[in-house]
Amino acid sequence: MKRKGLMVLPFALWAIIFILVPLGLIAWYGITVEEPVAYTEITLEDGTPAFRLEDGTVQTQEPWQKKAVISFQNFKRMVEPTYLRLLIRSLKIALLTTLICLILGYPVALILTGKDFKHPTLWLMLIILPMWMNFLLRTYSWMSILENSGILNSWITALRNAVPAIDQWFTARGVGNKIIFLYNENAVILGMVYNYLSFMIMPIYTVIEKIDKSLLEAAADLGASPSKSFIRVTLPYSLPGVLEGITMVFVPAVTTFVISQLMGGGKVPLIGDIIQNQFGKSSDWHFGSSLSLLVMVVVLAFMGGLQQIDKDEEPQKEVRIF
Amino acid sequence: MKKLRKVYIGLIMAFLYAPIVLLILYSFNDSKSRANWGGFTLRWYKELFSDAQIISALGTTLSIGFLAAVISTILGTFGAIALYQMKRGPRQVMLSVVNLPMLNSEVVTGVSLMLLFAIAQIQMGYVTLLLAHISFCVPYVVLSVMPKLRQLEPNLAEAAQDLGATPRQGFFKVILPDIMPGVFSGFLMALTMSIDDFVVSFFTTGSGVSNLSITIYTMAKRGISPKINALSSLIFAAVFILLVGLNLRDLKKTGGSKNIEKVKIPY
Numbered sequence: 340m341k342r343k344g345l346m347v348l349p350f351a352l353w354a355i356i357f358i359l360v361p362l363g364l365i366a367w368y369g370i371t372v373e374e375p376v377a378y379t380e381i382t383l384e385d386g387t388p389a390f391r392l393e394d395g396t397v398q399t400q401e402p403w404q405k406k407a408v409i410s411f412q413n414f415k416r417m418v419e420p421t422y423l424r425l426l427i428r429s430l431k432i433a434l435l436t437t438l439i440c441l442i443l444g445y446p447v448a449l450i451l452t453g454k455d456f457k458h459p460t461l462w463l464m465l466i467i468l469p470m471w472m473n474f475l476l477r478t479y480s481w482m483s484i485l486e487n488s489g490i491l492n493s494w495i496t497a498l499r500n501a502v503p504a505i506d507q508w509f510t511a512r513g514v515g516n517k518i519i520f521l522y523n524e525n526a527v528i529l530g531m532v533y534n535y536l537s538f539m540i541m542p543i544y545t546v547i548e549k550i551d552k553s554l555l556e557a558a559a560d561l562g563a564s565p566s567k568s569f570i571r572v573t574l575p576y577s578l579p580g581v582l583e584g585i586t587m588v589f590v591p592a593v594t595t596f597v598i599s600q601l602m603g604g605g606k607v608p609l610i611g612d613i614i615q616n617q618f619g620k621s622s623d624w625h626f627g628s629s630l631s632l633l634v635m636v637v638v639l640a641f642m643g644g645l646q647q648i649d650k651d652e653e654p655q656k657e658v659r660i661f
Numbered sequence: 662m663k664k665l666r667k668v669y670i671g672l673i674m675a676f677l678y679a680p681i682v683l684l685i686l687y688s689f690n691d692s693k694s695r696a697n698w699g700g701f702t703l704r705w706y707k708e709l710f711s712d713a714q715i716i717s718a719l720g721t722t723l724s725i726g727f728l729a730a731v732i733s734t735i736l737g738t739f740g741a742i743a744l745y746q747m748k749r750g751p752r753q754v755m756l757s758v759v760n761l762p763m764l765n766s767e768v769v770t771g772v773s774l775m776l777l778f779a780i781a782q783i784q785m786g787y788v789t790l791l792l793a794h795i796s797f798c799v800p801y802v803v804l805s806v807m808p809k810l811r812q813l814e815p816n817l818a819e820a821a822q823d824l825g826a827t828p829r830q831g832f833f834k835v836i837l838p839d840i841m842p843g844v845f846s847g848f849l850m851a852l853t854m855s856i857d858d859f860v861v862s863f864f865t866t867g868s869g870v871s872n873l874s875i876t877i878y879t880m881a882k883r884g885i886s887p888k889i890n891a892l893s894s895l896i897f898a899a900v901f902i903l904l905v906g907l908n909l910r911d912l913k914k915t916g917g918s919k920n921i922e923k924v925k926i927p928y
Contacts, residue, residue, distance in 0.1 A: 346739055346742055346743035346746070347743040347746075347747065349736070349739070350736065350739060350740035350743050350744075351743075351755070353736060353740070353796070353799065354740075354755065354758050354759060356777075357774070357777070357792070357795075357796035357799075358758055358759070358761055358762060358796070359758065360777060361770075361773030361774050361776060361777040362761065362765075362773055364773060364776040364777060364780060365769065365772065365773045365776060368776060443673065446669060447669075447670065447673055450666045450669065450670055451670070453666070455663055455666050455667060456670070460908065461905075461908055461909075462670065464904055464905070464908055465674065466673075466674075466677060468900070468901060468904065469677050469678065469681055470857070471857075471896070471897060471900045471901075472681055472684070472893055472896070472897045473857065473859075473873065473874060473877060473893060474857070474859070475859060475874060475877045475878055475881060476684060476877055476885070476889065476890070476893050477680045477681065477684070478680075479877075479881050479885055480680030480681070480683050480684045480687075481680050483683065483687075483695045484679065484680065484683065490683070533676070533677075533680075536673075536676075536677070537677075590764075590766050591766060591767065593766070594766035594767070594768045594769070595768075596768065596860075597859065597860070597878065601881060611768050614768055614772065615768070615863075618772055618775060618864060624776065627772060628772070628776070631768065631769045631772050631773070634766060634768065634769060635765060635766075635769055638764065638765070638766060639764070642764070
């Protein structure tokens with residue numbers, strides 16, 4: 340018993356100090372605002388003017404002290420059009436990113452689990468390998484492909500100079516000398532899809548890989564076409580992987596601030612950018628914490644919704660194949 | 662159809678590797694601008710090692726990564742054992758607390774730790790950076806050790822003690838060797854997470870201490886030095902050779918089994 344206590348204590352202490360207390364601080368800062376401390380002007384016995392603060396202390400300098408007051412002012416601020424628009428944009432971009440990752444990633448997982456590739460695990464490793472290069476650098480590298488004087492534009496220019504028909508096609512559509520790819524929402528989405536695609540492929544691959552192959556054989560024996568056995572067997576069985584992939588893409592996508600700053604050039608600020616700003620330049624920790632609370636609620640609500648889908652689908656995939 | 666599927670995988674690979682290939686090319690480009698090709702050079706690789714800022718950032722990244730991984734592995738392994746020995750009720754509570762940082766986004770974790778250090782009046786710098794990294798690494802270690810503990814034969818530790826082993830000997834000679842694969846993969850995960858982290862580091866460092874990610878972030882605003890490209894190419898090449906080598910060796914041994922558990926990917 341004594342040994343048990345020895346093991347639990349440091350770990351519990353760590354969990355309290357580094358997990359619970361910080362989250363508690365966010366909650367506290369989130370529901371409070373700073374207000375100047377109330378004071379009354381008084382004159383000391385020797386005639387110098389002074390200030391008596393509300394807690395009774397007396398000082399000769401003008402009061403600079405602030406106190407935290409519980410207030411929901413910051414939550415009202417969030418629904419102001421400026422911030423509401425940002426929030427909606429963040430959600431929109433994160434959802435689009437998740438959808439695109441799913442559409443691009445699911446076939447990759449499906450193909451790699453099929454018979455086309457001799458060493459699927461090697462290919463899977465090649466898909467994950469890019470994550471070993473710092474993500475800031477990879478995003479930055481995309482910028483040099485897409486910028487106005489970048490590689491893509493110089494290729495297009497070269498092509499237009501070489502083939503007049505292509506040049507005419509572009510000119511007819513009102514495209515100037517350079518195509519602007521960067522610094523808009525699409526660029527931000529591209530950056531996110533690039534960074535998070537492997538997060539979608541991995542869990543889906545793992546789940547499809549585990550599907551009992553005899554189920555598919557049985558489906559085929561009983562006369563199901565490949566597309567039908569995909570819809571009736573593979574798809575329902577892969578759902579848990581899909582849901583995990585969606586979470587793994589959506590959560591970072593809804594809160595990132597780096598990709599939006601690089602690919603969006605500061606023109607597409609997201610909620611993550613605002614939070615970063617509150618803890619940096621604007622230095623309003625209270626509002627920043629309120630926004631963090633909001634992000635936590637959004638993420639938890641999203642994951643709660645996903646779990647609901649998982650539960651609803653559960654009984655169906657047990658027996659019903661046809 | 663088969664061709665189409667292979668083309669699709671090829672396109673996805675091109676998408677994933679285009680920026681990496683480009684970055685490696687730039688590291689050999691004899692021109693500071695990324696707009697034009699100034700010929701082949703190894704200049705950036707030479708200059709890399711005399712750039713104090715980059716070398717110190719690399720040092721910070723590696724030392725924080727290693728220390729955070731070691732400390733969080735020890736803390737997480739003992740934590741997992743403690744959790745394993747707890748009764749069901751408290752264990753569920755503790756487990757959900759430990760899982761909290763993984764549900765949270767990085768921004769929230771970073772900001773919450775920044776508030777903690779500010780309130781505790783700890784000067785932001787190397788120590789806070791290390792503490793922050795340890796705290797986001799521990800859950801991953803716990804998560805990778807727990808399954809191994811569940812597979813453990815519960816009578817083994819008792820048998821060891823019946824045969825005269827002290828509890829300490831029982832732990833080091835019986836339990837630890839059995840859960841070692843989980844401990845090791847937890848260590849690797851912690852190391853990777855720490856080395857790759859930017860967001861949490863951004864909020865929890867200060868007074869001139871910066872790791873590679875932060876250095877790159879600062880540089881990205883006014884142009885990234887080709888020396889960073891050179892360094893990243895070196896790191897990437899090392900990881901690439903290591904992982905492909907390990908996997909190829911395994912493929913030869915197992916004759917190309919498709920079992921995912923056999924791939925050596927520290928994720």
